[in-house]
Every structure is written in structure tokens, then in C-alpha cells.
Amino acid sequence: MKRLDFVDVLSADRSSARESDLNNFEYSYKAEITSVYRLTDTEKLYQIRIVDKVQRHHFAFRPGQFVMLELPGIGEGPFSISSSPSRHGDLELCVRAVGNLTNFLSRVARGTVVGISGPFGTSFPVEEMENSDVLLIAGGLGIVPLRAPLFCVLENRSRYNQVDIIYGARNPSEMLFTYQYQMWRQFDINLEIIVDQADATWQGPVGLITEVLKKRIKTAGNDLSSNTYAIVCGPPVMFHFVCDMLINARLPMQKIFVSLERRMHCGRGKCCRCNIGATYTCLSGPVFDYWSVLNMKEAI
Amino acid sequence: MLFKVFPENALEILYDVLAPYPLVGPQAKGKDREDKDIFVFDYINSFAELRLDFPTTIHSVKKFLLPSRENLCTFNLFDGDWEKYVDFNIYKPHVFFGLHPCDINALNKLDKVLTGPVYPDPFYSSKRKNMFIIGVNCNPQSWCFCKSMGADTVYSGFDMFLTDLGDKYFVEILSATAYDILTQLPIADPSEADHRRFIELMDERNRNFVCQVDSSDLTKILDLEFQSPVWQEWGDRCMSCGSCASVCPTCYCYGVKEYVDLDLTTATKQRQLYSCNLIDFAMVAGGHNFRPDSPSRLKYRYYHKHRGFQEAYEEALCVGCGRCGQACLADITVPDVIDSVRRQKVPK
Amino acid sequence: MQKIRTYLGIEIKYPKTAFFELSSCEGCQLQILNKEATLLNFLDLVEIVNFREVMSNRSNDYEIAFVEGSVTRADEVTQLLEIRQQAKTLVALGSCACFGGVNQLKNRFQNLEWVKKEVYGNHPIETQEVRPLSDFVTVDFSIYGCPVKKEEVEEIVTNLVLGKSIEHPRYPVCMECTANGNICLFNLGEPCLGPVTRAGCDAWCPNNRMGCWGCRGPADDANLRQLQKIMDDHNIPRQAMFDRLECFGGFTSAMKEMDR
Numbered sequence: 001m002k003r004l005d006f007v008d009v010l011s012a013d014r015s016s017a018r019e020s021d022l023n024n025f026e027y028s029y030k031a032e033i034t035s036v037y038r039l040t041d042t043e044k045l046y047q048i049r050i051v052d053k054v055q056r057h058h059f060a061f062r063p064g065q066f067v068m069l070e071l072p073g074i075g076e077g078p079f080s081i082s083s084s085p086s087r088h089g090d091l092e093l094c095v096r097a098v099g100n101l102t103n104f105l106s107r108v109a110r111g112t113v114v115g116i117s118g119p120f121g122t123s124f125p126v127e128e129m130e131n132s133d134v135l136l137i138a139g140g141l142g143i144v145p146l147r148a149p150l151f152c153v154l155e156n157r158s159r160y161n162q163v164d165i166i167y168g169a170r171n172p173s174e175m176l177f178t179y180q181y182q183m184w185r186q187f188d189i190n191l192e193i194i195v196d197q198a199d200a201t202w203q204g205p206v207g208l209i210t211e212v213l214k215k216r217i218k219t220a221g222n223d224l225s226s227n228t229y230a231i232v233c234g235p236p237v238m239f240h241f242v243c244d245m246l247i248n249a250r251l252p253m254q255k256i257f258v259s260l261e262r263r264m265h266c267g268r269g270k271c272c273r274c275n276i277g278a279t280y281t282c283l284s285g286p287v288f289d290y291w292s293v294l295n296m297k298e299a300i
Numbered sequence: 301m302l303f304k305v306f307p308e309n310a311l312e313i314l315y316d317v318l319a320p321y322p323l324v325g326p327q328a329k330g331k332d333r334e335d336k337d338i339f340v341f342d343y344i345n346s347f348a349e350l351r352l353d354f355p356t357t358i359h360s361v362k363k364f365l366l367p368s369r370e371n372l373c374t375f376n377l378f379d380g381d382w383e384k385y386v387d388f389n390i391y392k393p394h395v396f397f398g399l400h401p402c403d404i405n406a407l408n409k410l411d412k413v414l415t416g417p418v419y420p421d422p423f424y425s426s427k428r429k430n431m432f433i434i435g436v437n438c439n440p441q442s443w444c445f446c447k448s449m450g451a452d453t454v455y456s457g458f459d460m461f462l463t464d465l466g467d468k469y470f471v472e473i474l475s476a477t478a479y480d481i482l483t484q485l486p487i488a489d490p491s492e493a494d495h496r497r498f499i500e501l502m503d504e505r506n507r508n509f510v511c512q513v514d515s516s517d518l519t520k521i522l523d524l525e526f527q528s529p530v531w532q533e534w535g536d537r538c539m540s541c542g543s544c545a546s547v548c549p550t551c552y553c554y555g556v557k558e559y560v561d562l563d564l565t566t567a568t569k570q571r572q573l574y575s576c577n578l579i580d581f582a583m584v585a586g587g588h589n590f591r592p593d594s595p596s597r598l599k600y601r602y603y604h605k606h607r608g609f610q611e612a613y614e615e616a617l618c619v620g621c622g623r624c625g626q627a628c629l630a631d632i633t634v635p636d637v638i639d640s641v642r643r644q645k646v647p648k
Numbered sequence: 649m650q651k652i653r654t655y656l657g658i659e660i661k662y663p664k665t666a667f668f669e670l671s672s673c674e675g676c677q678l679q680i681l682n683k684e685a686t687l688l689n690f691l692d693l694v695e696i697v698n699f700r701e702v703m704s705n706r707s708n709d710y711e712i713a714f715v716e717g718s719v720t721r722a723d724e725v726t727q728l729l730e731i732r733q734q735a736k737t738l739v740a741l742g743s744c745a746c747f748g749g750v751n752q753l754k755n756r757f758q759n760l761e762w763v764k765k766e767v768y769g770n771h772p773i774e775t776q777e778v779r780p781l782s783d784f785v786t787v788d789f790s791i792y793g794c795p796v797k798k799e800e801v802e803e804i805v806t807n808l809v810l811g812k813s814i815e816h817p818r819y820p821v822c823m824e825c826t827a828n829g830n831i832c833l834f835n836l837g838e839p840c841l842g843p844v845t846r847a848g849c850d851a852w853c854p855n856n857r858m859g860c861w862g863c864r865g866p867a868d869d870a871n872l873r874q875l876q877k878i879m880d881d882h883n884i885p886r887q888a889m890f891d892r893l894e895c896f897g898g899f900t901s902a903m904k905e906m907d908r
Contacts, residue, residue: 004318004321004393004395004432004477005393006391006392006393006430007393007426007429007430008426009388009422009425009426009429010422022420022422022425023422025419025420025421025422025423026372026373026384026386026422028384070558070569071558071656072375072377072382072384072558072567072569072656073375073377073558073559073560073567073568073655073656074558074560074656074810074812075556075557075558076556076558076569077585096586098585098586099585099586099813100585100812100813100815101585102585103811103813104656104810104811104812107658107811108656108657108658109657109658111380111657112380112656112657113380113381113382115384261584262582262584262590263582263583263584263585263590265554265555265556265571266554266556268418268419268421269413269418269419270413270414270419270421270552270554271553271554271555271556271571271574272552272553272554272574272576272604273553273555273574273581273582275576275600275604275608277600277603277604277607277608278603278604278607278608278609278611278612278617279608283418297523297526297603298590298591298596329831330831330836331836332835332836333835333836333837338831338835340829340831342829358831358832358835359826359829363829368827368828369827377655377656380654380656380657382656536871536873536874537871537874538871538874539820539822539843539844539871539874539875540819540820540867540869540871541819541820541822541823541842541843542819542820542822542823542826543822543823543825543826543832546823546826546827547826559803559806560655560806560807560810560812561689561806562686562689562690562692562693562802562806563689563692564653564655564660564693564806564809564810572827573827575819575823578818578819578823579818579819579867579868579869580818580819580868594869594871627826627832629822629832629834629843629874629878630871630874630877630878631881
């Protein structure tokens with residue numbers, strides 16, 4: 001009698017790349033938390049090192065991509081990589097303790113082994129930006145995904161023209177990566193910080209991020225149409241104002257890049273939780289150019 | 301494609317040949333308020349249970365490929381370290397006996413996302429590859445709009461497909477396995493009269509489709525009418541209960557949650573099929589919800605199915621089986637919703 | 649002595665845990681003891697110092713208090729306030745504690761004296777309007793259900809011990825019911841509160857072809873206006889729906905917006 005054969009999917013498509021794809025769906029690298037720095041009351045910077053030396057070396061990502069970090073039994077979530085791509089599988093993730101996974105993560109000690117899968121998603125085209133002015137505009141936690149492209153710029157500083165970081169924080173105590181500002185400035189990066197609410201120590205400007213941007217645009221003669229790229233990242237409300245200003249200053253929309261945040265449960269274009277329309281933020285994003293954003297309903 | 305016929309009473313032989321395998325088919329599971337049979341797909345234990353004359357089932361066969369809850373992996377934790385074990389949760393080929401064209405088309409649509417080139421899902425793929433599918437032609441019901449969705453006929457995704465000619469079955473054969481199995485039945489080549497009868501039956505079936513959806517230019521219309529007040533009206537009715545997604549043969553959205561066992565040494569990662577109509581579908585850690593109200597969620601559901609998927613795969617993520625409308629206690633049906641977006645008027 | 653246990657390197661303590669009951673059938677506590685297969689593991693998860701149904705020892709040194717039942721007497725208010733004083737975490741266990749439960753049906757009667765007379769005849773006891781715990785003290789979190797579902801209690805207590813966040817499904821029972829492949833009870837002609845009741849019970853009653861009575865209270869954003877229409881469309885008398893909505897007290901405030 002003819003029997004129905006059991007098909008083992010992993011061996012079924014041995015000829016193609018499918019085998020490893022299928023096998024890798026639930027695969028995660030084991031990675032060790034090598035150090036934890038407290039940046040503010042709620043944010044910590046985790047240095048996470050892929051344990052296997054070969055895997056660590058082969059781990060290649062592009063600035064703007066994210067990984068899924070898993071704590072077994074606790075949960076899994078997407079985190080933007082905020083370290084330099086040149087450091088491969090020695091990752092830095094900046095995490096705000098805000099939900100189940102991140103609150104638990106904030107309790108674990110150095111030496112804890114976590115699961116890392118990825119890298120996933122699109123990235124900022126840092127090579128295309130060479131020989132241009134670069135505007136990095138961040139609000140709040142938005143500075144985190146900007147840190148990887150910033151490292152790319154710092155490591156190849158001579159290839160870029162004027163580089164500005166315009167960073168808006170709610171108050172001085174919520175500013176991230178303060179210990180690196182000095183270093184950024186040494187690399188001839190024009191760092192402008194503005195806060196919503198000052199405290200006793202604050203000497204800098206108080207107000208909205210758009211005020212700083214307005215000044216920067218003015219010095220460019222209200223015309224950014226030639227030779228400028230912008231990367232914008234921050235809370236949804238900020239995107240509108242900032243991107244509108246850039247458009248009004250004639251910056252072409254395909255030279256404005258944003259990184260969007262959505263809920264993700266898989267990171268692999270399956271679960272639909274991150275969908276904007278039917279666009280998967282995890283596959284077609286998180287980095288989009290502004291033209292794509294305008295073509296997605298309710299993206300920002 | 302190869303065509304054969306076999307006598308009506310040989311169907312039981314076909315069943316017997318396949319019975320050693322887990323066999324899923326339509327069976328009656330209760331009576332509705334009008335005393336009509338209610339059908340579901342479930343494991344069949346005897347030929348008498350198999351009811352190929354079923355009008356439709358309240359649920360699709362989705363649960364056998366995408367169970368409402370499925371373990372993606374388990375963890376063993378010890379001394380600060382852990383190991384992960386992955387199991388695709390399929391150990392035997394399954395026979396699906398009696399799928400209508402819409403349901404087979406639904407599987408073909410799911411394949412595009414779940415077995416596609418980008419991160420193919422092994423949990424789905426392994427079950428999908430272990431399916432032996434016998435399709436069967438249907439009698440259109442008053443709510444079926446599969447014809448409008450181009451899902452009333454099926455060309456691939458099955459092993460054999462049966463049409464009841466009265467005294468015999470007309471069978472389309474798509475796989476070698478199916479051919480081999482059919483050789484154990486008294487099969488014959490269809491006669492000229494069988495051809496005629498088959499074509500007549502198809503014509504008759506075509507005439508019986510009464511429910512229609514005008515999906516022409518729908519992607520554009522949905523974009524144009526994004527702010528339309530009809531969404532508010534439909535949203536006010538919606539219970540945000542997810543029943544439509546549960547019964548939908550093409551909905552595949554899910555959530556992942558991890559559980560630690562009571563002894564704190566083992567843990568499980570589980571996915572649960574979700575629905576974009578559920579209130580926390582687009583809620584991120586910290587509480588921000590990208591679609592906090594039911595109109596925006598309901599609208600998103602239509603956008604995904606009839607605009608986004610269309611854009612990505614040049615077809616809608618809907619086969620027109622109408623199960624969602626049948627399951628919806630608030631009477632929200634796809635034809636009514638799409639019609640209302642076109643006409644800007646919601647039926648009462 | 650309990651050995652030190654850890655999870656992902658974090659030491660997990662054995663919190664001292666106590667169970668208390670106010671006016672209730674104690675069925676929720678019994679439910680916790682019901683599943684022998686996991687009972688020992690469950691009892692090992694915490695250090696139980698007070699649990700009238702299983703042990704005679706009593707201690708008032710505890711961190712977590714599970715309180716079953718609703719408040720119907722003045723002495724229960726005192727007891728509850730004392731528990732709150734001691735407990736770091738106070739858990740409302742079951743529908744009575746969360747919403748008043750079946751007990752609160754007596755609040756329907758405007759004349760409590762008449763109720764007392766009917767029930768207790770010539771042996772009256774002191775009793776007042778039935779109220780949930782949250783009317784008197786801060787409740788850290790609730791475990792819904794009449795009775796509570798053992799699997800859910802196990803998950804919640806595990807999460808509590810580990811320090812994971814405790815989240816209830818926000819969606820209605822329909823989601824779980826349809827996921828289980830059930831036939832909709834409205835199709836069978838039976839009223840059901842599944843469309844508005846918070847899930848988490850895995851559609852326990854509808855799985856057994858019993859319409860939902862809403863013991864877990866309303867789901868987030870429950871659409872009661874539409875429920876009313878559904879009941880009308882299925883020719884189910886309004887009173888049958890209100891009887892169900894009122895049964896466990898979870899819908900009391902949500903019902904204020906409905907037409908009688």
C-alpha cells in the first residue's frame with residue numbers, strides 16, 4: 001500500500017538556503033551581559049557579548065537595525081542596537097525599564113546569559129550620506145537608535161561634512177549618554193541640547209526641539225535642498241513638527257530618515273503586531289525614509 | 301491535470317485507505333436554532349461521520365496548522381544558564397478530507413506569508429508539508445462571496461479534488477501520491493458525458509453565487525476614505541472580541557508570551573493567535589496604544605486584508621468564505637463594510 | 649530550612665503568604681487545593697503561614713495576603729484593614745472579593761431589614777450592604793472568577809514570586825471561546841455574556857455549552873450597548889440579560905449607562 005510520507009521540513013529543502021532559515025526561526029545566540037551602566041533613573045546601558053567567539057565575530061549588523069532580546073520565561077522584545085557596527089557581536093543596548101521584560105532586565109546582574117536573535121530590519125544609509133551634512137535629531141529615547149549611525153560618522157569623521165546633533169530631553173536628569181558629549185564634540189560634532197524643564201544645574205536652553213532646529217535651518221539660509229541628510233527619531237508627536245520644518249526647508253523627503261517604534265512579538269514579519277497598514281515595521285522598517293512614511297496611514 | 305471518475309460507493313474505499321492517518325474532515329457537531337446541522341472540521345473516526353455534503357463549517361482548518369496556542373520552545377534553566385528546545389509539534393502526516401476551494405485558497409494565501417522566502421515559519425511549514433488534501437466542490441451559501449475574491453475555484457494546493465456528479469465522483473488529480481492512492485479504487489477515465497455533466501454542474505454552481513463584493517479599485521478607495529465616518533459607525537458596533545479573526549481561515553496574527561513553570565526550573569515560550577481587533581493589539585510597553593479605539597482597529601483589519609496584502613501579493617488576504625460575518629454577533633460582514641466604504645452609508 | 653533558589657541569577661525569596669476569607673463560600677481557596685498534580689509545587693512556591701482550609705497553624709507575619717469574599721459586616725472591615733496593614737501585597741481572590749460576587753445580589757433589595765427577616769427569620773445577624781475589598785482598602789491586584797481558575801492562579805502566583813508583571817487578558821471571552829472551536833451559544837439559542845466579559849478563564853462555561861454569566865467582570869472597553877442589541881436580535885428577554893450582568897457585581901458601574 002502506498003504510504004503518506006512524513007516530511008521533515010528541515011531536511012526537505014536541503015538544496016536551498018531554506019534549511020538554515022527554517023532552523024533559525026527560533027534560534028537565538030547566547031549572549032552574556034558583561035556590564036550594566038545606570039544612565040538615568042529608568043535607563044540602563046547593557047553591554048552584551050555573544051558568547052561564542054565565531055558567532056560573535058560573524059555577527060554583522062547595520063546602524064539602525066535591532067535585535068530581539070529574550071530572557072527565558074520572562075519575555076522577548078525588540079531593542080535598537082546602539083553600539084558601533086564595527087564591534088560586531090559586542091553589543092550595547094540602552095533599555096528603559098517600562099514593561100515586564102525591561103523591568104526584569106533591570107534586575108539581572110552582570111554575567112546573566114540572555115538570548116539574542118537578529119539583526120533585523122532596515123538601516124540608515126550611512127555610506128550614501130558621505131560627503132554631506134548630517135543632521136541627527138533626537139527626542140528623548142530617540143537618541144538610542146541614533147547612536148549606531150553616530151558611531152559610523154565618528155569612526156569615519158573625515159568623510160562627512162558638518163554634523164549636528166539636536167537633542168531634546170524632558171529635563172536634564174533624563175539626558176542619556178552625558179559622559180560621551182565631550183567626546184562627540186572633540187570629533188567636531190555640533191551638539192545642541194534643549195530641555196523642556198530646566199533644573200537648578202541647567203545652563204542651556206529651555207524649550208522645544210524645533211527652536212534649535214529653526215536656528216540651524218536659518219544658518220543654512222533656510223535651504224537644506226543640497227547636500228544634507230537628516231535622521232529623526234523620537235516620540236510620535238515630534239516627527240510631525242520636525243519633519244514638516246525640514247520639508248519646508250526644502251530637504252528632499254528621501255533624504256529624511258526616521259526610525260519608528262512599534263510593538264513586536266516576532267521581529268520576523270509574521271505576527272503583524274508591528275504593522276502599519278500591512279507594512280511590517282520589522283521588515284520594511286524600523287528605518288523608513290519620509291516618503292515611505294507619508295505613504296503609510298497612521299505611521300506617525 | 302489528470303481527471304478520473306470513480307463510483308459513488310468507492311468513496312468509502314478512499315476513506316479506508318487513508319483512515320490509518322489522522323484524518324480531519326467536516327462533521328456535524330450540533331443543531332442551530334432552526335434545527336439545522338452545524339458543521340466543524342475535526343478528527344473523523346468513522347466513514348459515517350464524514351459529511352461531504354456540508355454547506356460550510358463555522359471554523360476553518362486553521363487550527364490544525366496554526367493552533368490557537370502553540371509552544372515555540374521550552375527552556376531548561378540551571379545554575380544561571382539555560383538550554384532551549386524547539387519542537388515543531390508535528391509527528392505524522394495528516395489527511396484533510398473535504399476542503400472547499402475557499403479553504404484551500406486560504407492555505408495558499410497563508411503560504412505566501414508563512415512559508416515565503418523571508419523567515420519561513422517552520423511550525424507552520426512542517427504541518428503544511430505534512431498535509432494530504434482532498435478538496436471537494438461546494439454549494440454556494442447566501443453569504444459566500446468567494447467569487448468576488450477570486451477564490452471560488454482552486455488550481456493548486458491540494459492532492460486531489462472531488463466533484464459529485466450524482467452517481468460518481470469526478471476527481472482532479474494533482475499529486476503522484478494522490479494518483480497512487482486512487483489506483484486502489486475502481487477508477488476510470490471520464491466519459492464525454494461525464495465532461496458534460498461536470499461542466500453543467502459548474503455552470504449551475506456559478507449561477508448560485510448571490511453575494512457579491514465590488515473590490516475594483518478597492519486599495520485606492522480605502523486610502524481615499526481613510527477618514528470616512530463609516531468606520532466610526534462600524535467601530536461603535538464592534539465588540540472587539542476577535543471572533544472574526546478566530547474563524548478566519550487567513551488570519552495569522554499572533555502574540556508571544558513566556559511562562560515559567562511552578563518549579564522555576566523550566567519555562568515555555570508560547571504563541572497565541574491574536575486579533576487586530578483586540579484592544580491591546582498595538583499597545584507597546586509603557587501603555588501607549590497605536591490603535592486605542594475600536595474604529596481604528598476595525599479599519600486596520602480591512603486595510604491589512606484588502607489593501608496592504610493586495611499591495612504586497614497582488615491579492616486580498618480574504619477568500620470570501622464569509623465566516624467572519626456569520627460569527628460576528630454585531631452583524632459586521634465584509635460585503636456590508638466594503639459596500640459602505642464605497643457608498644458612505646452603513647446599513648442599519 | 650528552604651534552600652536558596654534563583655531565577656536567571658536573581659535570588660527568589662519564599663514570600664510568607666496568608667489566605668483569608670470574608671463572606672464567601674471559600675470555594676476559591678478550595679479551588680487552589682483542588683489540583684493534586686501541581687499542588688506540592690504550588691505550595692513550595694511560597695511559604696504559607698495561614699490557610700484555614702489546610703493547616704491549623706496561624707501566623708500574622710506575612711507579606712502576601714490572599715483575601716477571598718466580600719465585606720458584609722463591620723467586623724470584616726476591621727479584619728480587612730488589619731490585613732492591609734500587615735500585607736505588602738494584598739490580592740483580591742475571586743469575584744466576591746473583586747466585585748462583591750453573588751453576595752451582592754442582596755444589594756438589589758432596597759429594604760435590607762426585610763431581607764434579613766426573610767433569610768434569618770427570628771435569628772437576625774448583623775449584616776450590611778455587600779461591598780468589594782477595593783471599597784475599603786487598596787487592592788494590589790485581583791484574581792477574577794467564580795471560582796478562580798487554578799491554572800491562572802498558578803501563573804499569577806509564579807509571576808508574583810518572580811517579580812514578573814501580572815496582566816489579565818484585556819479582551820472578552822469570545823476570543824478564547826472561538827479559539828477553542830466552540831459553537832457560539834447564541835447560535836444554539838442560549839444567552840451568553842462572552843462578548844463583554846474579561847477572558848482568562850479559557851471560556852470555561854461556554855466550552856461546556858453553558859452561557860457565560862460574567863463572573864470575571866467586564867473586559868476593557870466592553871461594548872454593552874451592542875450586547876443589548878445582540879440580546880434583542882436573538883429574542884432574549886432583557887431581564888435575562890440583566891440577571892446575568894447583575895449576578896457577580898462586575899458590571900454594576902458599566903450597567904448604569906444601559907436602558908432598563
